[in-house]
Amino acid sequence: MTAIALLRIRNLVAVVMLAGIYSLLSAGLFTVMDAVDVAFTEAVVGAGISTVLMLGTLALVGRKEKAPDRHPVLPLFVVLVTGAALVYGTLDMPRFGDPGNPIHHHVAPRYLEESGHEIGIPNVVTSVLASYRGYDTMGEITVIFTAVVGVVLLMATRRRRWPGEGKGDDDGG
Amino acid sequence: MEDRVILRVGAKILIPYILLFALYVQFHGDYGPGGGFQAGVIFASAFILYALIYGLAHARRVLPLELATFCAALGVVIFAGVGIVTLLKGGLFLEYGVLRHDPVHGQHLGILLVELGVFTTVFGSMVAFFYSFAGRRTGRS
Numbered sequence: 001m002t003a004i005a006l007l008r009i010r011n012l013v014a015v016v017m018l019a020g021i022y023s024l025l026s027a028g029l030f031t032v033m034d035a036v037d038v039a040f041t042e043a044v045v046g047a048g049i050s051t052v053l054m055l056g057t058l059a060l061v062g063r064k065e066k067a068p069d070r071h072p073v074l075p076l077f078v079v080l081v082t083g084a085a086l087v088y089g090t091l092d093m094p095r096f097g098d099p100g101n102p103i104h105h106h107v108a109p110r111y112l113e114e115s116g117h118e119i120g121i122p123n124v125v126t127s128v129l130a131s132y133r134g135y136d137t138m139g140e141i142t143v144i145f146t147a148v149v150g151v152v153l154l155m156a157t158r159r160r161r162w163p164g165e166g167k168g169d170d171d172g173g
Numbered sequence: 174m175e176d177r178v179i180l181r182v183g184a185k186i187l188i189p190y191i192l193l194f195a196l197y198v199q200f201h202g203d204y205g206p207g208g209g210f211q212a213g214v215i216f217a218s219a220f221i222l223y224a225l226i227y228g229l230a231h232a233r234r235v236l237p238l239e240l241a242t243f244c245a246a247l248g249v250v251i252f253a254g255v256g257i258v259t260l261l262k263g264g265l266f267l268e269y270g271v272l273r274h275d276p277v278h279g280q281h282l283g284i285l286l287v288e289l290g291v292f293t294t295v296f297g298s299m300v301a302f303f304y305s306f307a308g309r310r311t312g313r314s
Contacts, residue, residue: 028278036206044211045211049221049299049302052218052225052303052312053303054222056303056306059307118277119280120281121203123206126208127284129208129298131267134256135266138267141248141295142249143293144298145246145248147302148242148298149245151301152242155306
């Protein structure tokens with residue numbers, strides 16, 4: 001419901017608010033599925049920070065979306081074909097929630113059984129993120145750092161006007 | 174929003190608890206949901222709230238953009254530094270067990286430091302993101 005409304009509304013402030021609500025609903029869904037760490041991240045990042053950042057962006061670009069001037073038949077076709085291919089791909093996957101799935105037999109049992117005395121931390125998610133998958137987490141924060149370098153270089157520096165540049169263009173860096 | 178008394182007072186009451194909650198999430202990540210990432214975002218959101226209510230100029234006096242970007246870099250340095258230290262102590266990269274004599278204690282210390290690195294990077298990045306986007310607006314802040 002929220003997602004459909006997201007697509008139909010042209011007032012971007014309302015869209016941002018709906019996106020935040022959508023994130024919050026997903027967080028609730030994750031909580032129901034017992035993934036509290038994911039739910040926490042979704043609530044904090046998806047519903048919290050990204051809403052603020054998107055509102056900050058709207059303050060820069062205006063709050064109305066232009067109505068499309070073409071009929072989206074070809075994009076719709078491409079999306080439908082891709083979606084059908086993806087659904088067809090899922091038919092080969094093991095059934096959802098089946099205890100015999102490969103994902104439950106690969107490394108998960110070892111994490112659940114061994115991390116108690118290998119790491120000694122009750123929250124297995126933290127053990128996995130910080131210790132077993134330390135490389136990945138380091139990659140993640142490097143990605144965030146790279147993003148911040150890009151954003152600060154693009155956005156936070158004062159716009160410099162070169163001598164030959166006209167005054168008409170106002171789209172920044 | 175200089176003249177909204179309710180917002181100003183409300184924010185003033187809320188901000189310390191937001192900061193405290195972020196620290197709780199950070200250090201309680203070993204036992205409950207949460208960790209460096211979430212804590213960093215919550216900690217940053219306190220500063221963002223302050224900037225929204227009291228204006229960007231005040232917030233920048235409390236925490237300049239340079240400091241925020243420095244934090245973002247520092248976190249990566251902490252994280253990678255832990256890896257280097259474990260290398261120097263004869264372990265593999267990010268093998269926390271060698272940090273202490275008891276591997277489990279080493280794991281505790283390593284995870285604590287690494288989460289601190291994540292926290293610092295995420296906190297600095299989020300504040301820097303917000304400053305960058307909000308700072309583009311000229312005139313009103």
